Amino acid sequence: MKLSTNQSWLMDNGKVVYGPVPITHGRKGYATPPGSFRVQFKNKNHKSSIFNNAPMPWSVFFNGGIAFHQGSLREKSHGCIHLSPAAAQKFFGSLAVGDVVEVVR
Structure with missing residues (x-):
């Protein structure tokens, strides 16, 4: 994903297979860190244990x-990558534990 353009996409063997799609990311004080990560786990109906049980449907965790x-694609997050409902479902269905996630500025 590219933070400076608020876009993300899915790739397979170096080719874009979905996207780019619009995203929002971390607000001031909660920046989404750039880097190379791996998908750690997925949870279709996750609720935040830190932010008042806020719903986080179609969660794909890649950095803690x-x-x-x-x-919301209008409000910045506490570090997560917000996707539309359709994009979130596509990312959830396409990404597997161990897949690489690249975050660039």
Whole structure:
């Protein structure tokens, strides 16, 4: 994903297979860190244990508590990557534990 353009996409063997799709990411004080990560786990009906049980549907965690998930495309997050409902479901269905996630500025 590219934070500076608020876009993300799915790739397979170096080719874009879905996207780019719009995203929002971490607000001031909760920046989404750039780097290369691996998908750690997935949870279709996750609720935040840190932010008042906030719903995080279609969560794909790749950096500790940071995940792709369905969320507002108008408001910035607490570090997660917000996707539209359709994109969140596509990312959830396409990404597997161990897959590489690249976050660039």
